[in-house]
Amino acid sequence: MAISKTYNPKEVEEKWYANWQQKGFFRSKPNPKKEPYTVVIPPPNVTGVLHMGHMLNNTIQDILVRRARMQGKEACWVPGTDHASIATEARVVAMLKEKGINKADISREEFLTHAWEWKEKYGGIILEQLKKLGASCDWDRTRFTMEESLTEAVLQVFVDLYRKGNIYRGIRMVNWDPAGKTALSDEEVIHKQVNSKLYHINYQIAGEEGNYLTVATTRPETILGDTAICINPNDARYQHLKGKQALVPLINRPIPIIFDEYVDMEFGTGCLKVTPAHDLNDYELGQRHNLPSIDILNDDGTLNSKAQLYVGEDRFIVRKKIAKELEANGQLVKTEDITNNVGFSERTDAVIEPKLSMQWFLRMEKLRDPALSSVMEDQIKLHPPKFKNMYRSWMDNIRDWCISRQLWWGQRIPAYYLPDGSFVVAHNLEEALALAKEQTGNTDLTTADLRQDEDVLDTWFSSWLWPISVFDGFKDPDNADIQYYYPTNDLVTAPEILFFWVARMIMAGLEYRKEVPFKNVYLTGIVRDKLGRKMSKSLGNSPDPLNLIEQYGADGVRTGMLFSSPAGNDLLFDEKLCEQGRNFSNKIWNAYRLIKGWEVNEDLENPNELAIKWFDSKFNAAFEQIEDHFSKFRMSDALMAVYKLVWDDFCSYYLEMIKPAYQSPIDKKTLDATIAFLESILKLLHPFMPFITEEIWQDIKERSDKDYLIIAKWPKADVVDTILLERMEKAMDIVGGIRNVRNSKNIPQTKALSLAIKTQEHSILKPFEALIQKLANITGITYVEENQEGSINFVIGGSEFFIPMEGTVDLEAEKDRLIKELEYTKGFLASVDKKLSNERFVNGAPAQVLEKEWQKKADAEAKIKALEQSIAAFD
């Protein structure tokens, strides 16, 4: 039989994924006999392609889901995508542009037709990619935030919250994205330190030719929108300007000089130009001092007619031009280089323009309180818990949520304006008309008189309903799915969206189901490159995930990602991790190859009872640990524990212990036990490495049609014989001692040695003789009373071990080695004695600790005695 020496993931992965799907193992429906286990996917953007963050995130979800499925729960992982209004709209606009179509020239309906076409064509890519990773989602349940049912949910919630008085319309300073031509929420703005110039500009004092004050600004183009100069009332330098006016350069518009403690006397010149329409702080200042706001910018970032100058030109071009012009007429005093914080659009990377505009807002205070306490009181647990503090501080400082976006791709706000400028909010046009008639008393109104709001809702306004809407919990609040699957169990997501997604889902869940939407939130880190830089397209430092899967196999990549990603910590990704994952696959593969290759001889006795007993205990001990890691969401640690169990305990020790000589048959009992162990191991490995494990599971023996690892029963905790584990450890220490001697003396493993033991623990060691002989290639073990001449010896515990050497042994070197060890042990004993002679320690320490100290003392004394005897034998 020819099984390849290395594991080839490719066909295996395609084969089993198709098979699992065809058998319907991913599908879930409510089953009252089983405990539900539900996960909703953080919906990736429809525009998205799989990146390393998705890989990590979805691997973790898949591990949780597969384990739950094997634990006999009704596991349901709901996949889907969100419509990502800004990103998608930008993508569609760009696509149309390439075709020579300008968005401004087509109607909303035409645009949406194009957008839907685009979505149908490209929107599913990311989900297809997830399949390559092995994600065991219930694909029949795939949802999309803009599909009909989810849209209905959004509108229903909007109307409901409006009627409860939680949604209002207001003029606010918003973050305006001039490239996307829409308002953004605070969370969609990324602040970066950039190098800028600080322009010092002279403003003439009105009526005082030749008298100037100087302001410092990074944005000279906004002077055209200035409506005041502000000075700190405590600033001695400028007291003479009280009650005067200044002239805006170039246009000579007079503006008042006002005084307010807001101004930082240290910054710039201490004179602040106030542009209420284009800066949040200036806006608030303007409110306090009743200043007018002059909005000089168009939505696309060009200047409008109110600026008077440079109309139609872009703000950054104007900045340069205006600086030149000011310089030419002598009003530019100087420029200096500074670094300052500038906001950029998360989606388009355009510089954000603070802008006054009419927007829709959702009031947060009422929704906030229960959502805050559900986390603080651990109804929802964050993993790792350090995020609790962050959550609280954000919730404490929460501000109203700007939910309108000036886009077409999204759910259109269900507000309908009447000819008189008032509006109604309704689920649909008919209802709006009825309301309008009622509100105005005008029964002649027709639908033609109503004009629906042009804006759409923020994408998060759909996503925050996700755990409910994917089960149609708004349309049909009592349906079987929502009753069974909600609340979901675990949510796996990134900390950067803890607030604007996770927190809002909690609010929506509590508001609409009176129940938290999930019980645990596992926060993954950010995947960075090995230099610690965030992976990004522009840096080109992100590997192509599908390419990685191609190279290392999905199992290899999954384990690679997990090897180094404790919850909440960033993952410094290095392809070497995937290599390690692939190597692990190969190790498993070869263990299987070894076992598969054995022939049984039914007549043979089982010589491996001890080894089998030992591994059984070892497995159970490891299993206990692994379960503990899982219960704390320590996935990396769980994987590492499995890794060591497989590699060290199963392969390096157990298989070596039971392995028959080359081409010799094995007895039936050992083989059966070994296959059973392999199966148990495969179970523990399956959530991490679904493909290779299913392949081996199916191949190691005949299976029935329904016998698949993916649905096999997760192991149960069983008895651990700790005494046996301890004794085996001691026996393996002896093996280690012998191997050490071989290494230091350059004796190859193939050369058999003999061993003499001087010990009080004869009866304990005796049962392990065969194992020691096999693993250390020892031909015979004898027990002796006297030290052995011409041997190399070592001490473990209170026992001495002698390996007779051919030829001469370097006596001096051996003696020195032993003396060193003796010294160390004596030092150790001294420290223990010191503790034990300390009255306060003896009185203060718990009995357990004391007992251990006495044990240490006894062990050290025994070892010292043995060492001293060995050393004495040299003389």
Added chain:
RNA sequence: GGGGUGUUAGCUCAGCUGGUUCAGAGCACCUGCCUUACAAGCAGGGGGUCACUGGUUCGAAUCCAGUACGCCCCA
């Protein structure tokens, strides 16, 4: 500037309420091995003043305070 969080081996991290040989793991590194499951491997090994300073304690990587540096969030 405010808040959070962290600093343990070359790298990534464990180390729970102070007390086992507690200074650990994986990777990397070094040495020797192509020993018929696996060189994508086997066997062995070296490596850290637990950021710094002080305090509490019989006892501190662990608790407290301060300092330095880093990261995150907010302004």
